[in-house]
Amino acid sequence: MELIETVLVRNNLIVAFSVVGVTIWISYLLANKLTAGRIHGSAIAIAIGLVAAYIGGVTTGGSKGVADIAILSGIGLMGGGMLRDFAIVATAFGVHFSELKKAGVAGVISIFAGVIVSFIVGAAVAIVFGYTDAADITTIGAGAVTYIVGPVTGEAIGASDAVITLSVAAGLVKSILVMIGTPLVARYIGLDNPQSAMVYGGLMGTTSGVAAGLAATDPKLVPYGAMTATFYTGVGCLLGPSVLYFIVGIMFQ
């Protein structure tokens, strides 16, 4: 047993390739046999990934889902920021410049609209739950933007650790819901062309959520949504501790 574990841990990235490969194979089988192709195979694979992450997190007590289990640590490398960004950029191969230009204006508007709207919604929920301190309200609002904007904002304006943790949780809920929800609502929000994909990426903003959501909806749309989504967190970190905190500060002195 020890021998097997040593080999698996030493080759963890290779183990990850095979585990993910088997997961996707099973997912496509389920998608075709059980749902007759109505649910995309990759949507099922992502859902299995999230369930596994939950189980991994609960059993190990760690923060990296399944990757905290030693023999599956390669999942952490394979699905980590570096390879994720590398693959996202690769999806832009073959994209036509004209498509990007066509949705350029709407894309930029959607980034700012997305950050501000999510912030307002998050801040409103914080107020409903009885928060009255401007720093707390701002941090929770920023968490509803993304789980990176929350802590960046919270630390910049001196929110408490508990509130910062809460903001990360709000951002995680958003990211996971975008992953699961996108393929379900795609038809109703007109998410079937490059333009709306760019607007969608700008509005949702969570890179992992958008990346997985579009993968499960229509892989052809991935580069367009990812393009705008990658600006979102930066804009959120820019507005959160500055303009948005300032405005909340005026309202809740």
Next chain:
Amino acid sequence: MIVYGVALLSVCLILGMLIGEVLGVVLGVDANVGGVGIAMLFLVMASNSKRFKSLTEGTSGAGIQFWSAMYIPIVVAMAAQQNVAAATEGGMIAIIAGVAAVVVSFALVPVLSKIGADTKASPGQGQPGSKL
């Protein structure tokens, strides 16, 4: 050579990340501002330009297509290492804030898509990336 395409992809990502990092410093933000998006622009420019033809066509292009095709498996691995447990333990306020933000943002997609379509009366859509 396959590695030429992979190298081009790598250079695009590194350049984009560097610019995104510099943008962050310039704006006084503790984050990379659009590094991946800028890298994607570089790759789009390179794959549409004649000068980089030898790096994007034939087997070189296959090096980029491989990573493009690995995108979904990588996203599945990404899903498997999310902190799902923490998201569910955040309590009602985290769940309500997250869900409400997503619902409102979803609702705005058709609204803003329409704005974009109105400002640019756009005929004939080009074929979007057929590489996937």
